[in-house]
Amino acid sequence: MDKLTKVIKKTALLSLLGLVIVSCKEEKKANGKLNVVTTTTMITDLVKNIGDTLVNVEGLMGSGVDPHLYKASEGDVSKLVNADIIFYNGLHLEGKLVEVFEKMKNKKTVAVSSVLDKNTLIGSDYFASNYDPHIWFNVDYWKQITQHVVTTLSEASPEQKETFITNGKAYLQKLDVLSKEINASISTLPKEDRILVTAHDAFNYFGKSFDFEVVGLQGLSTATEAGVQDVQKLATFIIEKKVKAIFVESSVPKRTIEALQAAVKSKDHEVTIGGTLYSDALGDAGTVEGTYIGMYKYNVNTIVNALK
Incomplete structure (x- = not known):
């Protein structure tokens, strides 16, 4: 595929996304549940642990998928448009999705990395974000991100807040056990x-x-x-x-x-x-x-x- 063809396809996808967003009316939560879209499998797993049966979670990426190279398909557009919340890693991990997220101005897009102190992140002179995006390999970071997901879901669905908090505490305990086991x-x-x-x-x-x-x-x-x-x-x-x-x-x-x-x-x-x-x-x-x-x-x- 030549460069011009790639540009045309990319422009068409972004244009389609823009048209769908403009024409799409606000939809009610399915069965009273939040519709959440996640990017990486790590984030999908985390949100499912916190949201449990109270949240409809759709992950864009599956097992073995490289988020650095992932491109949004036309099928992803409807998932993103119908989402109440979109959780993504940030730090340019999903580099090819950035322009798509920028089009989602009427949606709540949440970079889970935003809760972390950038002064503690690993920098890079060779990567566009200047930070290493592979934050899930720091369990303490993942604990902070867990709390961030709990807060975000609770704000979006206050009636389920206590359940999200309870699920978050239970998951944090599991992460504490994980830390002890891998250290040993x-x-x-x-x-x-x-x-x-x-x-x-x-x-x-x-x-x-x-x-x-x-x-x-x-x-x-x-x-x-x-x-x-x-x-x-x-x-x-x-x-x-x-x-x-x-x-x-x-x-x-x-x-x-x-x-x-x-x-x-x-x-x-x-x-x-x-x-x-x-x-x-x-x-x-x-x-x-x-x-x-x-x-x-x-x-x-x-x-x-x-x-x-």
Whole structure:
């Protein structure tokens, strides 16, 4: 598809969105419930935990979907227009949806990252937002975001406020348990072995929280492709640091990590692929890894077992 065709399709989609918004009358909540649209699977899971059966939640992205590259389809337009609230990550994680959200001026769009103190975020000289958007890998951040979701839903549906608060407290307790469990697991891994090499820089908040040196083959966004020099440089790093395993990511094609493994082998060394980590999306719906807590436990177990 040439550049002109892409521009035409993008303009048509935004125009369609604008027309639908202008012509669309305010709709009542279905069955008295809030209609909520979420972007990433992590946010979808969180809102479902807080809203439970009192909220209609529709997630735009599914398992294995890369939010950095996600483009709104025409089918997404009606979901967004009919939403009472739209929760998204922000920090340019959903970069290709920004223009769509800007058109939703009569809707309540909520960037969950907006509640965080930007002075504590990890910056980047190479990413458009100047902040690492992978905030869900800091459990303390996720606790703050949980409170933010509770407040937002309570303001939108005051009659259900007490239930949202109760659900929020219950979920925060689960996050406290998660923190204790993953800390206990990671404590079994010597600090000198805490080097995490993955497809792209999705795990910097994880690394900061648990004293890992994190190296991604690609940058903060998967839109940035790794070159031959990047692969060779990282291969040398792996050999020098005696890294035991490197990891594939569920939302990034595994060929990048396989190329890295091959580059290490070409230098007469071996490094194993320690498994697949969930980075920008959760696992399949209905599975343990399809929840934020299940995903985090799975990732930590995979990392620790491969690097021991």
